[in-house]
Amino acid sequence: MISKATIDTVFETARVEEVIGDFVQLKRSGSNLKGLSPFTDERTPSFMVSPVKQIWKDFSSGKGGNVVAFLMEHEHFTYPEAIKYLAKKYGIDIDETEQSDEQKELANERESMYLVSEYASKYFQEVLHETEEGKAIGLSYFKERGFTAETIKKFDLGYSPEEWEAFTSRALEEGYQLEYLEKTGLSIVKEDRKFDRFKGRVMFPIHSMSGRVLGFGGRILSNTKKAAKYLNSPESDIYHKSKVLYGIYYAKQAIAREDNCYLVEGYTDVIQLHQSGIENTVSSSGTALTSEQIRLINRLTKNITVLFDGDAAGTRASLRGIDLILEQGMNVKVCTFPEGEDPDSFARANSEEDLKEYLEENARDFISYKASLLMEEAKNDPIKKAELIRDMVNSISKIPDNIQREVYLQECSRIMDISENVLYASLAQIQKKDSKTSAKQQKPMEVVREESQPRAKVDHLYVLERNIIKILMLYGNKEEDFEDLLLKENKETGELVLEPETQHSKVFKKVFLDLQDDEIAFSNEEFKKLYNLLISKLNSKENEDFAVENIINELEPEEASRITDILMEEEQYELHSWDRHDIPVKEKDQTVSQFVSQTILNLRRHLIDCKLNDLLENIRNVETEEEKTDIKTEVMGFNKLRTLLSERLGRVM
Known part of the structure; x- marks a missing residue:
């Protein structure tokens, strides 16, 4: 704990x-x-x-x-x-007591799989650095690739021994369950046999954005034809290769800082570029690029530069991934390395300065790159050239932004020496075809008459109680001048009238005293609990240290989430940028006293309305005229009070 x-x-x-x-x-x-x-x-x-x-x-x-x-x-x-x-x-030392066996057993399945994966990563690192086999084979391989000791440590690189059960046996001895070793794919279980999946491989842990170990990639070093050169962890509850990018944990800050992401193919490409100072680099780990992987990058930047090996055939196939990037509304550039080079080898052969200069000078817009690449294939064949143009227009059709799409069409027209009108016509055909396909895939919508839709009933009491919690959290400690309208009897006419009186008070005291005077209790149990907690905090000696975040940190996650809904209500308006349209949004803290008075008066009026409804319901059930007269008198009294409250509320608003 x-x-x-x-x-x-x-x-x-x-x-x-x-x-x-x-x-x-x-x-x-x-x-x-x-x-x-x-x-x-x-x-x-x-x-x-x-x-x-x-x-x-x-x-x-x-x-x-x-x-x-x-x-x-x-x-x-x-x-x-x-x-x-x-x-x-944040470099904070953790004061923690040892978990009991019972607590360990209570850990759920996903947690157990994470724990097993984390242990495996540490085990493979230990074997790499502390065993003769690991040093002679694994460490030697990494050093041959040009990786420094700091880089090997940074990426948690490791080695799995050339033994059938080395890791599995060790993990079982340490108390990890075979069930989770199998579910993470670290161990393979067949009948009464169990053995290591990554036997005799150098290990590349695959991390989530926060640094959790999700799975592994293993490269075999022997020249056996039976085994695959690279082997990845199988799909599991914690590892979905289509949703993960290798290196994203180490690259995320650099991607956001540079506002660009370099996308490569392999593990060593990522590591070598990081070591060369290009830290905003990630890899799809040898799998075809997916929408989920692109969205990971999209959270950090709108710009992707795809780095291709100097291999035209492989590049042609990889171009399909660019269409997916364009569909996400991102900006794409492409950079290829010289013939026979890949990001790994080129980074090793060049200084950091030369590498950065090469990437900057050779990164080309995808449309000009695609045109030059495919024109080489088409040469003087008009049919192939026509196919190429259709291919390019098809890519442009994926771009969601109209302006960007038009700019690319104009660029395509210039490069391919073809009229814009023809390209626009071709684009329209593609879009029409796509819309028909989309319409066929969608289920026909059921038409419902508008009048048949029941209107959602607003729970006014819930909203008012919610506003009181909001007031206490946002403005509880503020001091304000409140204009109270006191109910007094006119000595000459005998009529009840409202007379203004100003008082200076902290917001929480005003709320507390008003609710106490009217003997108002919260109907919502959750709000009642929060109200008592907030009043207690605001009324304590440590009141000066009262802060919203401290209250939230004391609550359970579900409660904290509900409170966040209340506190962030105003911020939702900022998303729509009303100020750009000259539509001002009035902030509540500019008129706190009005907001407080308005909320409490509305609450009082609502409760009077409820009381009036109860009285009118009761009048139908009474038997004697005397009882009816008493209820009517009470109704008249509440109606007068309601009228006065409405008048007072009008003045506040």
């Missing part, structure tokens, strides 16, 4: 904008930051981070909370794992 002191230190130190910035490219939006949702596929930002409140909200998925909640949602961490991740990031 992690001590409370450690948890408190982590929350005091961690900054939500810094942590989330490792996973999502954030841009300033007023006092907040916004970016693309990491939980849904979107092109318009709906993800907001509040550095002031130290919370985040994803308006597309409805998720939100504090920094720990983000790691639990995004990385599927448990609460302790999220705290440990933050402690490691």
Whole structure:
């Protein structure tokens, strides 16, 4: 168990904008930051981070909370794992008691698979650095590839011994269960036999964006024809190769900083480029590029530069991945290396300065690159040239932005020496065909008459109680002048009238006293619990240290998420950039006293309405005229009070 002191230190130190910035490219939006949702596929930002409140909200998925909640949602961490991740990031020593065997057994399946994978990574590193076989074979291979000791350590490179059960037996001795060794693919179990999947291979751990070990890539060093040169972990609950990019953990900050991502094919390409100072590099690990992998990059930058080997045949096949990148609305450039070179070999043969210069000078826009590459194939064959033009227009049709699409068509027209009108006509045909295909794939929509749709009933009491919680969290400690209209009897006419009286008070005291005077209790149990907690905190001696983020950090993740919904309600308006359209959005903290008075008056009026409804319902059930007269008198009294409240509410608003 992690001590409370450690948890408190982590929350005091961690900054939500810094942590989330490792996973999502954030841009300033007023006092907040916004970016693309990491939980849904979107092109318009709906993800907001509040550095002031130290919370985040994803308006597309409805998720939100504090920094720990983000790691639990995004990385599927448990609460302790999220705290440990933050402690490691900020260099905080963890005060932790040893887990009991019972606690270990209670760890769920995914956690167990992560633990097994983490152990395997450490085991392979230990074998590489501390055994004769590891040093002679594995370490020698890495050094031959030109990797320094620092690079080998940085990427957690390792070696799996040339023995059938070396890793499996060791893991079982350490108390790890065979079930999870098999589910992660580290061990293969057949009847009564069990053996290591990666026997005799150098090991490349594959990390998530937060650095968790998800799986492995292993390269065999012997010249056997029976075994595959590279072998990856099989698909599992924690490893989905179509959703992972090799090196993303080490590259994410550089990608966001440089606002560009270099995309290569292999593990060693990534490692060699990182070592050469090109740290914004990732790899699809030998698999065909997928939409999920592109979206990982899209969170950090809109710009991708694809690096190709100097092999025209392989490059031609890889061009298909560019269409996927274009579909995501990203900017694509292509850079090829000289004949016979790949990113790994070229980086080894050149200095960091020469490598960076080469990448900058040879990165070409995808349309001009594709044209030059395919024109070489078409040469003077008009039929092949026509096919090439269709191929290029098909790629351009994938671009979602109209302006960008038109610019590319104009460029294509210039390069291919063909009229723009012909290209526009070809584009229209492709789009028409795509729309028909899309329409066929979609199920016919059921037409429902508008009047048949029941209107959702608004729970006014829920909204008002929610507003009181919002007021206490955002403005509880503020001091304001409140104009109260006191109910007094006119001595001459005997009528009840409202007389203004101004009082200076802290917001939380005003709310507390008003609710207490009217004997109002919360109907929603969750709000009731939060109300009592907030009043207690605001009324304590430590009131001066009252902060929203501290309250959220004390709550369970689900409760914290609901509170975030309340606190980030105003920030949703920033996503729509109303200011650009000269539509001002009035902020609540500019008129706090009005907002408080308005909420409490509305609550009082709502409760009077409920009381009136009860009385009118009761009048139908009474038997004597005397009882009816009593109820009517009471109804008249409440109606007068309601009228006065409405008048007072009108003045406040």
